[in-house]
Amino acid sequence: MSGLNTILFSAADNLRSKMDASEYKNYLLGLIFYKYLSDRLLVKVVELSEESLEEYYTADKQTELYKTLLADEDIKSDLIETLVDTLGYDIEPAYLFNVLTNQAKQNTFQLNDLNKAFIDLSTKYDQFNGLFDDVDLTSKKLGSDAQQRNITITEVIKKLNPINLLGHGGDVIGDAYEYLISQFASEAGKKAGEFYTPHEVSVMMARIAAMGQEDKKLFSVYDPTMGSGSLMLNVRNYIHHPESVKYHGQELNTTTFNLAKMNLILHGVDKEDMRLSNGDTLNKDWPTDEPYTFDSVLMNPPYSAKWSADDTFLDDSRFNRFGKLAPKSKADFAFLLHGLYHLKDSGTMAIVLPHGVLFRGAAEGVIRKKLLEDGSIDAVIGMPGNLFFGTTIPTVVIILKKNREKRDVLFIDASHDFIKGKSQNKLSIENIDKAVETYQNRESIEKYSYVASFEEIEANEFNLNIPRYVDTFEDEEAIEMGLVGDSIRKIRKEKEELESNLYEMVSSLQHSEEDEEWIKGALEVFKREK
Structure with a gap:
């Protein structure tokens, strides 16, 4: 390969x-x-x-x-x-x-x-x-x-x-194609990074989105900001009938839309199994005809993008249940609500967003509160910084579901688990496994994860900032004062020996008459120090 x-x-x-x-x-x-x-x-x-x-x-x-x-x-x-x-x-x-x-x-x-x-x-x-x-x-x-x-x-x-x-x-040419896209994203920086989600992040999201749905004979995946299509394609690696997956995706940029079409074809996806649209996801809902809900929704939208936020969207069925619209300067929740609207009642959604969506107030606070009251937010996974091409900011993966019995939220702080790279950090297989298994087991692990009840979240005024729930603070080791005293005495002794050696060295220096005053001054300083 x-x-x-x-x-x-x-x-x-x-x-x-x-x-x-x-x-x-x-x-x-x-x-x-x-x-x-x-x-x-x-x-x-x-x-x-x-x-x-x-x-x-x-x-x-x-x-x-x-x-x-x-x-x-x-x-x-x-x-x-x-x-x-x-x-x-x-x-x-x-x-x-x-x-x-x-x-x-x-x-x-x-x-x-x-x-x-x-x-x-x-x-x-x-x-x-x-x-x-x-x-x-x-x-x-x-x-x-x-x-x-x-x-x-x-x-x-x-x-x-x-x-x-x-x-x-099979997939090797498609995978090589993905490899090349990642290389270009790395070289071209932010501009190219917009269409590519790093493979390791895609794998983690796909594994979670497929969980519990592996046996479905017909499986549908939707990415309304599909970029190169890599997020959608990863899902089929984690279900038992990969040949039956139906791919639905939308992309605003025409060049990137074409890239996704090529990528799906190269991965052996038949034309009848893909339904792709070149359009603006937020300004005009798509798809509106059947099927318009899907088993999994995967998204890595542009972070804090601008959108119209026109009042007419308050009547839009994607947003009208939430009372407020995402602000014009930050479309993050508009993308999230669009994806959630297109999720089946039995499905799972995973979306990458900046941390601000967890705690910002005003309209975003109203939307977040409603999502939590509905029990739609299943988990919040904090990711390391510098994972994505073109941005060094740490991101968060939010997992959403519909019709959950409980309204608790699993918090995972995976921000410290990564392989340091020269220009880009990466996730190891072990890093991914740890996050996925913690999600699957839904367990609290000291300094890594915590299952917060709705009452705890309510007491925190619906603020989902991860450090409020997962304490990763490391206590400093206790200091033995006796050892500190020994160390100080040792340093003082070494200092005295050095000063004595310096005094003897300066005293024995051969010098001219014009340097006599400098030598006397230096020796006086040593005497005072002693």
């Missing part, structure tokens, strides 16, 4: 010096995605022709078979129809990735052919519409003229071609 990641990332070398990470990811990820589609189609052709992959083991051999089959008019239409039915697309032989690579090796590659390949897929099949828009092959950043741009993309294609994207099995 690490070898695959290394090769994928090295393909960016030709772009790294020309543009920043938030831009060159579009080219590299777009090309990887196209190669995956091309390779997948060729393997499917061999399968449909009932030939052996051992005989047709290279893309070039597979291409020759594909061309031969298409040349037979009796076979051509059925083959294309079957490819579209099973894969959802077809690609003309002239536009296959390995064909373009061979042209690159012979220095006959033309950018226009790659552009035609993208256009062909995007116009013929809805699921690819707009996915390649950010792979701008006319950008001057690739080169000052058409020839230079041709050379740049030629080198990237040649580097990508040897990778066997399908030979590594």
Whole structure:
């Protein structure tokens, strides 16, 4: 896996010096995605022709078979129809990735052919519409003229071609894709970090969201601020029927929306199992038609973002039960309430937010009180600082449920459990296991977790600040005064010996007449000190 990641990332070398990470990811990820589609189609052709992959083991051999089959008019239409039915697309032989690579090796590659390949897929099949828009092959950043741009993309294609994207099995290319996204997020900082939740945090949230629902034969997940889609995808690793998961997601940024679509496709999600929307989650509710409630809701929204908070939202069914709207300058509770509205009565929601939502007053205090009175807040997990790309602030993961019998809240202070990184902190498997197991057992552990009753929370005026419930203060060790006295006496003795040695050294110094006064002054100081 690490070898695959290394090769994928090295393909960016030709772009790294020309543009920043938030831009060159579009080219590299777009090309990887196209190669995956091309390779997948060729393997499917061999399968449909009932030939052996051992005989047709290279893309070039597979291409020759594909061309031969298409040349037979009796076979051509059925083959294309079957490819579209099973894969959802077809690609003309002239536009296959390995064909373009061979042209690159012979220095006959033309950018226009790659552009035609993208256009062909995007116009013929809805699921690819707009996915390649950010792979701008006319950008001057690739080169000052058409020839230079041709050379740049030629080198990237040649580097990508040897990778066997399908030979590594199931999810590996999707996971490598996730790895690359995390690398870009790290390099591009805040801008790229907006679309990526670190893998370890995703795992923790997914494990909790799936808990108690593992046996469901049909499982639905919803992320209204889906970014790259990584949060949604992690859920299937923790349920018993991963092939039956239905993915529902919304994303405001079009580039990031396309990234999520590619990511789901690369992870083998069929188009009928994904329902994705490119839109503003808060300003216009989505989805509004069935299904609009889900088994799990996972969210990592932009922290303390601005939103309209228009009075008309007081009539919105997502917010109208709470009496107040999240303030214009901090949409955190607007995102939370949106997600909770779309959660099934039997479901679990996990959302990452800044700590301010736990204790800020005014409208946020009113909303928080109502959530607690309803018993909707199940757990509050304090996370370490500097976990997320682009922000060093510590965050909190809030777990929500509907129709709980009790109104207690489990507090977990996991803020001290992390692996210190040079630029980013990380969670170890042990850190994640500890938090998840504590949540599952719902237990109070000294200096780590505490189950607070509703009455305790009410007595704290519905303030959920974690230190009010989990005391992590470490008492200082008692000091033995006898040892301190011994230490002081030892230091005084050493001081006297040093001063005596210095006095003797200064007294014995050979000096000129003009330094006589300085020497006398120094010796007087020593005498006074003694």
